[in-house]
Amino acid sequence: MQLDLRKGSRARILAILTLVIMAVFIVRLFYLQVIRHDYYVGQANSEQLKQLVIPAKRGEIYAMDDGSPVPLVLNQAVYTVFADPKIVDEPGKMADLIRRVAGGNARSNIDDLLAKKDSRYQILATKVTRRQAELMKKESLKGLGFQEESQRVYPEGKLAAQILGFVNTEGKGQYGLEDAMNAQLTGKDGLLQSVTDVSNVPLTIGNKNINIPPENGENVVMTVDRNVQAYTEKALAKGLKDSGATNGSALVMDPQTGKVLAMANLPTYNPGEYNKVQNAAAFNNETISAPYEPGSDIKTITMTTGVDKGVVAPGSTYNNTDYITVDDATITNATKGQTGNITLQHALNYSLNTGFVTVAERLGDGSHINWQARTTMYDYFHNKLRLGQLTGIELANEQPGTIISPNDAQGNAVRYSNMAFGQGLDVTMLQVGAAFSAVINGGTYHTPSIVAGSMDDEGEVFTPAGAKPSYAGVVKASTSDTMRTMIHDARSAFYAGKDKPGYYIGGKTGTSQTIENGHYVDNQTVGTYLGFGGNANTNQGPKYVIMVQVSGKNMNLQGGRDAMPIFTDVSNWLLSYMKLQPKG
């Protein structure tokens, strides 16, 4: 643009001034729009973009009830009642109302809280039900507010508490299924993001609008049968009362599938009031998280190994002197006097340690638990029957336990002689139950499971979970036949009259010493009982495996006296619950 302004004219000065100011503006605009662009976009987004998290519904947990799923854990809307003391005009009336309606859920010092006139938010009551909240809302008091939250409710109270676990205040599952399957149960929160005008009316401008619907958590159906669980818990409680034991656990599973039917633990707690629990030990599911020395129950596994290898049979004899020497160690029997040339069936009936050390020796060269004997035992115990390994059950805090390999310096003949009667190894009840199931079901190891499948959002359509791996032929079918008979005979030798007639029940007692500070102590023994039940002595005959364990601080609890009655109680009840027809 040719301006031809006169040199030194006033218009020229004004033109220069104008150009300078405009140049300053352009520089400033460059700074705002190019250099600081991202900052201002952030500022714009922070006020224009509104985000709303749409909470996903946590999945509910179902148990089986005679084959069909019923809810054990539900969600419920509860309300936190709060007030804005600054605008409350009738504090006395409000306090009375809340005390009257909310009762125990009201804070004790409502009057003081409402007197804090300079505060804007005071919680007056928590976990108020919808009905109670409606009652309070009806009074339409000024300054009273309600905030909805979702809370777990347990229609069956304490039932299966350690299996379920609980949900903490942050909404995260703790212990049990709630913890192990937290991701599936939680689902994914949805997100609603929208560009809005100044009055929060969503706009259709731009590409920042997002609508992600929530994915509700999966409704999990457990294999646990609520009736079996309830009865097992009841029987365990009664058994503990009768024996005076303070702690007890019971496991019921289906030996034909590996499905867990019940896991009971005492002492227990109410997951709805988990915050009132004094001793967190109550949260533990001892059947999976407390490896212990199983004791004589393991003699069935040792015998299985021997029978399957063809080195012994129930009728095989040995000379019992009530003690046996392995290297520098001498092993004695707990029950003495059954000396002489006796059968292994006899040894099992009386739970004689010498008999099963003998089996271990015969797995070797007949008189020593040599390398071959130890690797064979390790192969059966650890590799085939999976003792000392995580089962992968869908519950939190499962522990693997320990079986020492013969490759280990610790895995010597003395160690393996002890393992033959259940000492020197750490296993969980679930591992033993699963191994025992394989022993009596014809030789198939079923990986234990507790998740049967899922329910749809409406809780109507059940989708079964895929089967977990099974390993057929871990022991021969003939071995399984032999062992069933042997274990049945072992139970019949002492407790024949306890079972309902016409069924085929077997079991083995265990009384294990406990280790305190690395040494076996005499004043504290754990009583266990491991058995099966059904109506036929066939591979398909056993319909349940039950394992019971009772213990107490400084208490000598015995398998036969203290744990066995619980087994018998549950077993007899299960026979009728499962509607098994008695046979000859």
Add this chain to the structure above:
Amino acid sequence: MRVVDQLKERAGNAAQVVVRRHRPDYQIILYMGLLMLLGLIIMYAIGPQRANVLNNAYGTDYYTSMYFFVKQTVSLLLALAAFVALAVTPYEWIKKNAGKILVVGLAACALLFITGNVLHSGVAQCSLGACRWFELGPLGSLQPAELLKFGMLAFTAGFLGMRVQQGLVNDLHRTLVPLGVLVLVAIFFVIVIQKDMGTGISLIAIIASMMMVGGMSKKVGLGLLGAAFLLGILMIIIAPHRIERVVTFFGGDTTSGSDITDSNYHITHAKIAIGSGGILGVGIGNSVQATGYLPEAINDSVFAIMGETFGFVGLTVILALFTALLLRLLKITDHLTNMWMKLAVAGVFGWLAAHVILNVAAMIGVFPLTGITLPLLSFGGTSMIFIAGALGLAFQLSRYTIHGSVNKEKEYENLGSRRGVGRPRYAGSRGSSRM
């Protein structure tokens, strides 16, 4: 040679020549038209959002999505009419009636004060005790301060032009005091009664530009600058909302917390709108700040919305158009020989420059908010009509410029042969247009 002396000589010279009427400066129409077009586009783009915000706010459906576009179109047509009117109305008539126009402007302001502040009549549109508009029913509203500005422009051009010719432009008693009194009266109405700092500053800018071009001495200039500064401080002190704006300006960005006030909210959101536009802008119709975040989005803040919509490139183009227009005005004033014309165009320059610079400077956060429209772009009839009218006058006067090579004059001026230089464009009717 001092500028004043130059001017004195030239004024005397002009008395002896008459410039032949020639082709006007069509570039004024080009730049004005482009700016008006941009204003119309932005109204079309954000009008629906603005209507939506107002309907939500008042719970009505009074404003249709085309309301602001249609109204702006009507305003533009009226503005073009004003432009044409002042382009064809003989400047001599305006010059002759300048005094009357000024009196009408002052009277209108006085009437507004009486109807609004005294009688509280519905004819005056007031908010927060400041009455700035006459409500004329279906005719819309009229801001008498704009008329006052035009009257001041026309009258001062005559008064100051006379003084320049008399060589008394820097004379205290005969020039500065009377003009000062006049300005103070006008300012009293605009700034004190109508509480309209923006219009007041633009009024002062009009007079200051004329003084500048008219040959005000450095001493007087500095003196007036000092007086204006003191006056500004006084004005700020007597009106709390101005203190707030100044505090805001020095306080910097605030988008949250208890520091939020109306004016820093306004400036912060203007900067958010401009900054979030980036290089190329969010595009027409995608402005979110116009949906109620940025106050006065279609009026005083339209520059910020344009920044959001058209980005750095768009704003640079807009500033370039304004600069071109302003420089054309300066060229015209520089090349006019008739002192009334020269000063009138200088006043138009001051008017336009004050609006553009104050508005943009506030929006980009380099000067406190004054509440002034962006000429030709902001929604709002009166401001646009009067600016267009003023440009129409400048357009008419651009017919009387002497040839651009007049700046060679300096080489000859000491030779006393200046008259010959522009000879082909000079009419010889000596003495016929004495001022």
